[in-house]
Structures are given as structure tokens and as C-alpha cells.
Amino acid sequence: MKIAVCVKQVPDTWAEKTLSAEDSTLDRAAADGVLNELDEYAVEEALQLAEAHGGEVTVVSMGPERAAETVRKALSMGADAGIHVVDDSLHGSDAIATSAVLAAALDGKGFDLIVFGSESTDARMSVIPAMVAERLGIAQLTFAQRVSVSGSDVTIERVTDYGFDTVTGSTPAVISVVEKINEPRYPSFKGIMAAKKKPVDTVTVADLGLEAATVGQAAAWSAVQDFAARPPKPAGTVVTDEGDGGSRIAAYLTEQKFI
Amino acid sequence: MTTVLVLAERDSSNGTAKKTTLELLTLARRLGEPQVVWFGDQGSEAASVLGEYGASAVHVVGGQDMADHPVVPIVDVLQALVAELDATAVLVPSSADGKEAAGRLAVRIGSGVITDAVDISESGVATQSVFGGSTVVHSTVTHGIGIYTVRPNSVAPEPAPTTCGVIEVDSTVSEAAKSARVVERTVAGKGGRPELTEAAVVVSGGRGVGGSEGFEVIEKLADSLGAAVGASRAATDAGWYPHQYQVGQTGKTVSPQLYIANGISGAIQHRAGMQTSKVVVVVNKDAEAPLFELADFGVVGDLFEVVPQLTDEIDSRSN
């Protein structure tokens, strides 16, 4: 089985995120870049599927030069090869362009499964996997808390408001995973060493047969007009329970007209 | 007046229109004349409440076969209606299905898409609250028609009564939709309380609750306030409370008037789902718990002492 896993480099989860005053894009230089948390689960699931059914795992990422670290991280967890789309023209791309680039990078390579995280911690849109499925015209099996594969049949449990839906489709398919699905492994020392020798194909927008004018901020189909930091919330009142903690909350809620 | 399409969100337990649908109609009216797209039965019954909030028509898409395929049938119908009615904007709820449908529709019809809007102006400028509520962003769609997903509890529904016609949509499942099929639905919920994402008050429990029995204390407080119950991932992962009540990055995003967190430390992934709550009350025995930073009112203490006392006080005040 040929499996692709799409990973994104995002600012460190705990880092304060800001938009750049210059062009209203996420200020990526301001924080350390890490592998998007949910994509660790995606890599783990891809590796487990390859281990169970045989096959190769290719990491695919679109992002600036330094996103190569993120590709390496996934390789050090055990993925076999990488495709890194790097191009200055990509700066400021919206979800429309990102999905077009990823679809172009994935198309025609014979991937049976394309695994995503269900959300990036910076964009938080949860749309890329569905958009890539739309572009490639293949099954969308997303928000999975469980994946099972048997031959060309793929069955997932899609998390819903009321519990979950069992959804089936056949390969080739797009899968996105939630964090309940597995426990991502840590790269071993051996894995880190091995990753250095694994092949990473660095490609440009032109290599993918796309026009530079269709990606990046100027080509985006939505635009930020302005942004502002919300003034920090004034500090609240914190009291220590002296046998009256519940009553004090009740008094506060009464004052606030909740009760 | 131009047409604005609104995708209805229905209550999974009784099939009626969720409050989010009325919120969407309230915003849609600023942009044009709203018409609702309704999947499943009870669409004609809903016409009166939809009309009450300004919908001039509800397009009812019946047939179990449409409901048995995730997301794509929604995109197929929205695409057809956008073309037929020459719609200038589409508003969908910021649920998993809603966002995915919006994304796919954007690709298909060549439009920009804005997710998680908390407000939309007459001229189509969307307000988003990003980075855990620390930054407010105004954006517009600059290509095609405006496709927006809107967060629940962002605006108060305002009535604007009109007559809402019922139009049956005759639709068949497309080949694209057939590529994935729902074979079983598993309900793991606890009924009887308001829906988490639309509740005005949410009472949550975390690892500090200590076990599933501990959640009785949380549920009693919730019931005294007519609130929904939420949980941290530590609590859902431990199996103390069903997963779909998880609040946070990979759970629900809630924005209630009042959020009461009990025995929750305040990890960034939890905050991501509750940071925009209007008033936050925190009970935690550790004075250093980071969630106190967000608290409007906090009590450092044992939740098993504080919460029952609070519940008793509320019960006695309302009697």
C-alpha cells in the first residue's frame, strides 16, 4: 500500500501567535516551528497502517525552507520519503491555493491512502483534507477516531455531535484523524539518524505544473482587511475556599444575574 | 434583493432547527434575502420558525440515501441552488460537516471561504476571533461569492417575520457522494440537557473530578443552572464522560454566557475551546492552575466541597 501523510509546520503550540503588521500573515519567524500536533497522530496512523498492511509512507508538506525540519521529524518517526513544496510565491496562500498545491503534489503518484491531521493549530480551518478530496475526486473519510483497512475497503469512525458514524469507502481515499486515534511514537535515536539519509524531494510550484500567479497572498480569494489585539481581560477575583467557596460563587452569579 | 443561502443545522435528537440556524438567518438578512437549505424530514414543519426569522423559502432535501453519505450531498445541493438562485453568499454552521462542505463548495464554484466568523457586516466583512481570542481579524471574500462558516452563539437571533415557502428539492446521490457511505450511527450521548455548543451555560469537569461517579456532582450543578455538561480531554480519555462532550481544540468550541470549569488545569488545547466564553468561573484546588488567568471569578478549593455547596445555594435561591 502506498500511503501519503500531509504535515504542516506550525508555531509552537504554547507560543503567543501574532499577525505580521506588514502583510497580515502569521508571523512565523516569531516562534519555533513544530510539527502540527494533530499531524503527529496522522503520521503515527500512517505508520501503523503501513506496518499492518505493508507499504511505504511518504511525507508531504508545503511550507518555507525551515519546514524541512518538520518533514525530517516525520521521517525520524519512521516515514520512508518526503516531498517538500517550497517556493517564495507560496507565502500567504489561502486554503484554496494550499489545497491546490497539495493535490498537485499528491496526484498521479498512486497513493492508496492520504492521511491528514483534522486541524492545524494555527489556521484551525479543518478544511484542507475535504478540499483535497474534492480536487482529487476521491473518497473523503475524515475526523476519524478509528481506521481499519481490508483490501481496498476502508472503514472509519467519524466523530459526530452524538457519538460517531461508521463510514466506509474504497481506496484511494483521504483520511483525517483526531487525537483519540492513537498515541504518537517518539523518534528513536536510530530513527533520527536514519532520517538524515532518507530521500526528500524538494519541488517548486512550477515543478507541479501550477502557475505562480495562482498561489500566494496576491492570488488569495479572501483577504484580511485589518486586525487588532483584543485588550487583555481584566484580572478577575480569585478567593480561597474557607468553607464558603460555593456560597461566594453563588453570590457572584447572583450579582451577574445568572441566578 | 439578492438571495443568501443558509444551511440549516438540526438538533440530532429531535430533528428541529437548532438555535444556530436562527443565528445564521439573523446574519444572512444583512446580506440579502435568506433561503434555507434543509436536509432530512421536518423541513415543512420548520417553515414557520424559519419564516419567523426572515427566511423566504426552505428547500427541503429528503431521502435517506442523501443522508447516508457524508458532506458531499450538501455540496451538490448548495452548488445547484447557488446557480439556480444566483445566490450571492452562503452561510453554514461552523460544525465539522459545515466547514468541510464550505471548503469543498469553495473549490467547486471558485469562491473564497472564511471559516469561524463571529459576525458579518452588511458589506460582507467577516469578523473572526483567532489565536485563542487574542486577536480580532476582519476579512472579506475577494473572489466569487462569499462563503462563510459561522460559530454558534456569535449573535443573538432576532425575529423578522415573513412567509416562508416550502420547496421540495428533487435530488439524487452523485457519484462523488457515493464514494463514502455511513453504514451505522452510534449514539453515545446523554440526553436531556441543552446542546453543548449552543448552551448559554456550560459546567465542565476535568481530571480533578476523579472518576465517572464524580461527574454526578458536575451534572447536578449543571441541572440546577439548566446548563450543558462539558469535559476536558483528561476526563473523556479516561472514559469518565463521553467523548463528544470534550471541550477544546479537538472537541467542541463553546462560547456560552457562563463557563464553570471544575478540576481543569487550563491546558492551551482546552482553552482553545472555551476562551471566548463571556464569564468564566474556575474551581481548582491548585492556586497555580493556569485557568485562573482566564477566571472572572475563581475559588481555590476542593470541588467536592465547593460545587455541592454552590448547587445547594442555587437550588435554595430558585425555590
Ligand SMILES: Cc1cc2nc3c(=O)[nH]c(=O)nc-3n(C[C@H](O)[C@H](O)[C@H](O)COP(=O)(O)OP(=O)(O)OC[C@H]3O[C@@H](n4cnc5c(N)ncnc54)[C@H](O)[C@@H]3O)c2cc1C
Ligand atoms: C493534539 C491534542 C489535542 C488536545 N485536545 C484537547 C481538547 O480538545 N480538550 C482538552 O480539554 N484537552 C485537550 N488536550 C489535552 C490537554 O493538553 C490537557 O492534557 C488536558 O486538557 C488536561 O485536562 P485536565 O485539565 O482535566 O487535567 P489536568 O491538567 O491533570 O488538571 C487537573 C486539575 O484538577 C485539579 N484538581 C484535582 N483534584 C481536584 C479537586 N478535588 N478539586 C479541585 N480541583 C482539583 C488539579 O489541581 C489540576 O489543576 C489535547 C492535547 C493534544 C496533544
Ligand SMILES: Nc1ncnc2c1ncn2[C@@H]1O[C@H](COP(=O)(O)O)[C@@H](O)[C@H]1O
Ligand atoms: N501547508 C501544508 N502542508 C501540508 N499539509 C497541510 C498544510 N496545511 C494543512 N495541511 C494538512 O491539513 C490538515 C488540516 O489543516 P487546516 O485545514 O489548516 O486546519 C493539517 O492537519 C495537515 O494535515
